[in-house]
Amino acid sequence: MDFNGSHILSIDQFDRSDIETLFSVAEKLEPYSLRKKVTRVLEGAILGNMFFEPSTRTRISFGAAFNLLGGAVRETTEIGSSSLVKGESLRDTAQVLSGYSDIVVMRHFEDGSVEDFSKASRVPVINGGDGSNEHPTQALLDLYTIEKELKINKKTIDGLRIALVGDLKFGRAVHSLSKVLSLYSNVTINLISPEELKLPPSYLSQLKKSGVVVNESENLEEGITGVDIVYMTRIQEERFKNKSDAIKYKGLLSLNKEIYTENCEPNTVIMHPLPRDSRQEANEIDSDLMENPNLAIFRQADNGVVIRMALFALVLGVVDKIEDTSRDISWHTSKRH
Amino acid sequence: MDFNGSHILSIDQFDRSDIETLFSVAEKLEPYSLRKKVTRVLEGAILGNMFFEPSTRTRISFGAAFNLLGGAVRETTEIGSSSLVKGESLRDTAQVLSGYSDIVVMRHFEDGSVEDFSKASRVPVINGGDGSNEHPTQALLDLYTIEKELKINKKTIDGLRIALVGDLKFGRAVHSLSKVLSLYSNVTINLISPEELKLPPSYLSQLKKSGVVVNESENLEEGITGVDIVYMTRIQEERFKNKSDAIKYKGLLSLNKEIYTENCEPNTVIMHPLPRDSRQEANEIDSDLMENPNLAIFRQADNGVVIRMALFALVLGVVDKIEDTSRDISWHTSKRH
Amino acid sequence: MDFNGSHILSIDQFDRSDIETLFSVAEKLEPYSLRKKVTRVLEGAILGNMFFEPSTRTRISFGAAFNLLGGAVRETTEIGSSSLVKGESLRDTAQVLSGYSDIVVMRHFEDGSVEDFSKASRVPVINGGDGSNEHPTQALLDLYTIEKELKINKKTIDGLRIALVGDLKFGRAVHSLSKVLSLYSNVTINLISPEELKLPPSYLSQLKKSGVVVNESENLEEGITGVDIVYMTRIQEERFKNKSDAIKYKGLLSLNKEIYTENCEPNTVIMHPLPRDSRQEANEIDSDLMENPNLAIFRQADNGVVIRMALFALVLGVVDKIEDTSRDISWHTSKRH
Structure with a gap:
């Protein structure tokens, strides 16, 4: 991909070499996301951060990433956009809003809406x-986290053994992650979920077709034995037709x-796309693991910022110019990390 | 005007020489709004972007314009402002908020509220x-668009023939535009609307008094014949006492x-203040005109940014300093326009 | 305090020398808050301005203060944060959000929530x-205003005579101010309120213990005689269990x-934490005092910005670097103040 x-x-746009390109830029950007250095490479550029569905953390993660490259952010969190109510098409909205910025990030409750928007947009989206369709930066930050955590123990994604645990039916993060893992060789995935919340057949067959070894189970202990990564998820209560159905799965895993x-092995890494449900009845990851x-899980959230910085830098073509405006940070940052 | x-x-503040001044600054600023160059002339300045009525596009257009001059934006979209609920006067709000910024943009649902606010503000507003009162930057960007589009065919606003089509009773954009057109000589305006949605008499008599030739009609084909500009508008459903009344006018024009x-003539320009209603029953401008x-209509929206930049630069007195911090853009912008 | x-x-963190440090930095920053000079000392830094309870003016005051030091602001005003609804703990939220910024300002409707958040935050909060617990920057800006206003008449906070008037039971600003005044010597406080809205006993006993002379009264005329400062407040209607109870106290004082x-004496200063209720039935400070x-009250609001700038500069350790990026302002500011 250029x-x-x-x-x-979509995560489907990425092949292995695209991911390698992205991750190498992300690595280069870590001194900036870790507040050791400042760059102003996008000073003067504007991000249109268009959130037509609430998502505080994703919105702020994208906005912070753009700020860390020196750019400005204009945004909306107005869901019942008055223009749409007045009969405006999403393509008209795209034409207009894309005139106000150099790049757009868009979140929307409807499947396919972002692609539709992009067709009329005059800047990259x-x-x-x-909706329940795509969230490519989540999959990319998950994969980046996996690679970084494995590297500490001198392992690679080729050869990965991972357990995906919880609501594999409705969990968008798990769907995208399974897709991108199928690009690697010698991967084993243990799918651990209640019978009713299994990974949908389309994802399952794609995994098998690409040579991933898949084991399905309802048993957590069995499923996490011998893996490098345990990827926990939340029961996606809000996607159930009957909310009361969701309750019976909470706390099972x-x-x-x-x-x-x-x-687990001594170095088995625990991940979660967050937010995790910490209420007694769900408690996906117990607080007695907080010191492990x-x-x-929080390194994973941090990685979201640097992955988004890398995407902005690549799409706007400024990777080679980051150093030009680089300088050391001048404020107190000792509390961080 | 200084x-x-x-x-x-209000649009009434502007005479022809003010408009010429504004448009010449806007033209000077186009390399910046078109992302060919960056200026940081307002670096350190703050815009208070106070929207007490939702309007995503106008809010972001003003904010982006300020960012493009290098300034920062603080804003509110909180409508039921808690302070007003607690009995605070708009003048107190103005005193306080104007202490937080160098210039304020304000939108409010109540007629006259912005003028009231400005009386207590310590910075320009x-x-x-x-409300249904004034929206001066819309009229200015419309006029700027007319001038630019005519110039391509070596025409000027003096001598303009324009058709204003649709809801001329409630359409605020049309009211302000008619006012500002009366500053020019040899203008012909065809007013095309259902009988019940005609331009209010006060605007009509002002037009006639200032020498504009006015033709009223309910017939679209007749009204658009021989004009330089067709200015379409939306039925302002939300301003009808009875929403069901609005429906019968939809799709008529x-x-x-x-x-x-x-x-139309081969070069007749089509404009619309947007949002346009693209639903089947209204369909003010059919999609078969999209490639014309x-x-x-989207150049018109883009012009909003540069007109607002020009206003900021004039009101804050930095027109002559824009070049001082000017530099070429360093990111990828090939997709734009 | 370091x-x-x-x-x-909490305001309890501050002793007299901390306050002196803060005020001397604030004074140094006044040319910047007054838009005479620009500094970019925090260029590249990000404030996470997290408002889980609406408060337009406090939010914008903090944001503007950070912008005036050159930093960028990411913020939320989303109250029913979807993550909290999904069972996320405030500590998880803190871990994640603190990864997106260099410093966090947080407002929340629940007592103690900000302290809880700070325990998991990786950056200063x-x-x-x-809730009704703490609002330390309000007390600090009040005290700074008192010092500045007294200085004009060559008086100091040691020896201050002040009247606190109105809803002393629910008024959070008054509670914090009374705490911080007890750090000074030879202070006299006249507490003027209806019997049912008296200062809670815990605050009263702290004042007496620290040597403050306290006089309680229901009579405004009597209470404001001979004081340096009259500090008016609003009946905090929203904190009454029965809103109808609040009404009977409105307009009494x-x-x-x-x-x-x-x-009053010729130089007695009038303060108010704002918003003031200007409706006929309340009218805490009559409009016939506007020219006095x-x-x-508006200088007090302005002081909020410079006090917040000083806090940011101290907490992020950049006080000595402010001048390094200092320059004269280049835009028109004649209307201000």
């Missing part, structure tokens, strides 16, 4: 999540210190 | 629309390729 | 108001020109 000026709409210690150094 | 430090509250081709190069 | 990297959660002239040069 990132320059491209829309980033990054998909920040469209909870990871705590005892289960982890008895079944393999709990990577 | 723009320096002035409030911009630009009216971003107050729709422009499509066939009607355009049979009645004379469809200027 | 400001460097600290959370600012400033309390922007948590209203200051107007006649009462002021007959009872001792009415300091």
